[in-house]
Amino acid sequence: xxxxxxxQSYNERIYNLINLLKLEHDENASISLIMNRDSLELYNRExxxxxPIKVDFTSKKNNYRCFHFKKKNEVLSKVIGIKKSYFPSILxxxxxxxxxxxxxxFLGCQVTMIxxxxxxxxLLKDGLQRGYEDKKIGYWLKKRLHLxxxxxxNMFKMPISQPDIIYLDxxxxxxxxKSLPKKNMQIFRKLIGYDFxxxxxxxxxxxxxxxxxxVKRPNYAKPLSEDKVNFIVTTRNHRFDxxxxx
Numbered sequence: 001x002x003x004x005x006x007x008q009s010y011n012e013r014i015y016n017l018i019n020l021l022k023l024e025h026d027e028n029a030s031i032s033l034i035m036n037r038d039s040l041e042l043y044n045r046e047x048x049x050x051x052p053i054k055v056d057f058t059s060k061k062n063n064y065r066c067f068h069f070k071k072k073n074e075v076l077s078k079v080i081g082i083k084k085s086y087f088p089s090i091l092x093x094x095x096x097x098x099x100x101x102x103x104x105x106f107l108g109c110q111v112t113m114i115x116x117x118x119x120x121x122x123l124l125k126d127g128l129q130r131g132y133e134d135k136k137i138g139y140w141l142k143k144r145l146h147l148x149x150x151x152x153x154n155m156f157k158m159p160i161s162q163p164d165i166i167y168l169d170x171x172x173x174x175x176x177x178k179s180l181p182k183k184n185m186q187i188f189r190k191l192i193g194y195d196f197x198x199x200x201x202x203x204x205x206x207x208x209x210x211x212x213x214x215v216k217r218p219n220y221a222k223p224l225s226e227d228k229v230n231f232i233v234t235t236r237n238h239r240f241d242x243x244x245x246x
Contacts, residue, residue, distance in 0.1 A: 055127025
């Protein structure tokens with residue numbers, strides 16, 4: 001895949017990662033990957049006011065999410081059905097920047113992320129590698145959060161165990177009553193576009209998951225499927241539609 005590659009500082013780990021994912025330099029690409037001294041960042045060359053994006057599981061924001069947003073953690077625990085002695089295995093088939101997958105792993109679950117876009121996968125791999133080396137979270141992150149760079153539609157062909165839960169957080173549909181989406185979403189829409197096969201992905205997921213399939217949606221959006229949603233968990237801005245396996 002072609003992208004504008006900018007090397008502000010040489011980092012052998014990141015350089016090898018770019019080669020592994022077969023990312024090629026394109027002078028005319030509107031999306032740039034910036035290699036800094038210790039991280040990889042995504043930058044929108046057509047909007048210089050936007051700050052670069054990177055995956056940082058050790059950030060102050062993630063630290064705050066883990067240890068202060070108790071109410072939100074309770075919602076996530078309810079959604080995936082965590083109990084005192086039950087921590088389900090989760091397959092996140094639309095990994096994105098790994099925000100929810102990280103929280104599920106923090107709560108004690110074994111989580112495997114799948115991401116097919118090589119640019120997004122590069123950001124995730126870079127974030128994971130730095131997270132694994134962190135003194136505070138590295139010991140449990142290595143055990144609980146992993147990435148497969150592949151198309152989720154091929155999940156039956158992957159060397160993975162059957163997960164208890166499959167989690168889908170597809171690109172949110174545009175909403176004419178809303179203001180512009182956040183910078184992450186703007187860049188993702190530019191990079192990935194819209195995925196019109198999410199219902200098919202849901203159906204495939206329902207054939208693989210043991211216990212439940214969770215679909216995260218904005219409150220204004222319709223369910224992905226006309227099939228019955230078994231139950232719903234709502235928050236102020238979005239909801240979790242929960243389906244049973246076939």
